[in-house]
Amino acid sequence: MDSLSINTSTNKYNVFVGTKLRFKIATFLEKQYKKILIVTDDQVANHYLEDVKNSFDSKVNIFSVIIPAGESSKSQQQYFNLISRAIEVGLDRQSLIIALGGGMVGDLAGFAAATYMRGIDYVQVPTSILAHDSSVGGKVAINHSEGKNLIGSFYPPQAVVYDVETLHSLPEKEVRSGYAEVVKHGLISDEIFFHQVLDTDLTSKLSNEILTEHLLKGINVKATIVQNDEKESNVRKYLNFGHTLGHALEANLGYGQITHGEAVAIGMLFALRVSEKTYGVKLPYQPLYSWLISNNYPLTLPTQDIESLINRMKKDKKSLNNHVQMVLLKTVGQPTVEQLDDDLLKQELDNFMRELVNH
Template identity: 35%
Template sequence: MLCTQIHIGKKPYPLYMGKDLIVKLDSLLSSYIQNRFVFMLTDENVFNHYGKTIIDVLKNNGAKFDHFIIPSGEESKSIDNYRKIIDKLIDEKYNRNSVLIAVGGGVIGDLGGFVASTYMRGIDMIHIPTTLLAQVDSSIGGKTGINYERFKNLLGTFYHPKAVVVDTNTLNTLPNREFIAAFGEVIKYGMLGDYDLLVDLDKNYVKYLNRAIDLDKIILKCIKMKEQIVIKDEMDFGLRQTLNLGHTFAHGIESSTGFNKFFHGEAVALGLLLAANLSFFLRLITVDYYKFIKKIIYKYYSNLFEYKFNGEEILKSMAMDKKNKDNYITFVLPTDKEQVKVFNNIPTEIIRKTIVEVNYGFSCK
């Protein structure tokens, strides 16, 4: 088992990574849960696979142990579920000294983090990410949130966990589409600052897609890259915004399709392609780099190319993005290998053209 400290927030917290850590949660987490009220939040799928094991391992460790299961999927990151969980915490008399353990993908992590950060002005939380996306990205960095109406992550906080436990064996039960979706975020990290990672993803895509390659290395790479960025700009005023590479388009795609057409990582992959196309259109990157990015995304996401975007709906959603400034949509765009920049001055017509071109490219594929 690997144990490393994540130096974000007021106090570093441990990240444990290894196989079968779920069955060792009692010893790993004993100092966080002993004599305390423990509340596990998870979703239906994750509960079916791991619920019983975790309950058996943890139920006798805290002073009290309850769990709450929500339906799986992005639509669950809602104010309705937020309210239900808060009601349950109140009904069961959870106090300020309680601990919330979020077991699941990014949806559970974001929602659980939002609950933990707001209930009684904040209770302790522990992340147990069970999707590849949550392991490479969302369980680190402290952003919590829920969607509101059609607005992605409109309500949220910055709130760090006390510990993160990455059990890579949980990925064995992750369905293929959910597994592959996470590579959208991994490709993002390659574009942000690790060209060798892109080369690796390109060269070994068959192995990655067939899970015939150890993932520990790329999980740790992405976590460490995110940590280094967030350390320098925890509250998202500058450098951290670069983590939104591909995400302006991705959030536009997700919200304009009702949060149920694509997994977040898939939307990010499509967003990266759109961002690279926009950069190429603006002559910020070379044709070779653009084609390289496009090739990788096609290799991992050929299943998505049948879909036709509604460009106007995406534009409408992006116009509401919370990061926009002065009536311009904010984009993070690649400007070279391992280089990106934030732009606030791109005319709508050019953005529209990019969406049309990528739509056309998809239909040709």
């Protein structure tokens, strides 16, 4: 087992990465809890809910709530249902919520923990590759029909317990989704790491050793940034590389029609194109494109209304004075944030969408 500590201005917590950790969750908690509510989805529950329940002794009152899998559950209705369940089972300020699942479950359960009785403890037990990014850093949220994660907070967990064995039950599209964030961490931090990821064939079974190595590197990149900027006032924005267009595509297509990581993959390609145009540099657009194609990322989309995409991009949390701000790269490992003129953005987005169709 590997572990690392994350120190922020509001909390210090540990991230544990290894195998069979789901069978001993209690050993990773610094407090004892009399009541625990496990939040999971209807796919993860079949595989791992009983394992996590049985990791606690009989003195602990364990309750669960199972929500429909998919991004569409990160909604106001599911949030309200979750709060109602917490009230029903009598959670108090000394209780714990466990988020057992992927990024959607972690965001939803974390937001419920942040707001129930003005905040109770929660622990992230991620079961997706994507959640190596979302489970670390304390961002919790639900979606609004007008945009992703518009209702949320910064609320760090008490611990992150990452059992990489749970990743072997993921469908192929969720492996793709998660590895887009691994690629992102490479692009914003380290060219060597980026090329290591591009040497990975996602269509074959990944070993626990490879998964652990890549996930720990990705978590380290995020941890370093979060420790310097917990509330996203400066460098934490770099973690949104590829997300400005990615989030807009998710909302435009309808949540769940494309996975978060698949949308971010397209967003990263666009960010590389805009970076090349803005800084007059050559970036690894083609190597990334080729890797995405060889690993079956869906890069051809239904025709998108450019104005609609730009309007959604303006609702991104980085936007300022109704102008789109995007994370760009001056080179691999050197991210920056630029405000983009509407006309330039429209032209580049139109060219990019045509290029994807004709590539």
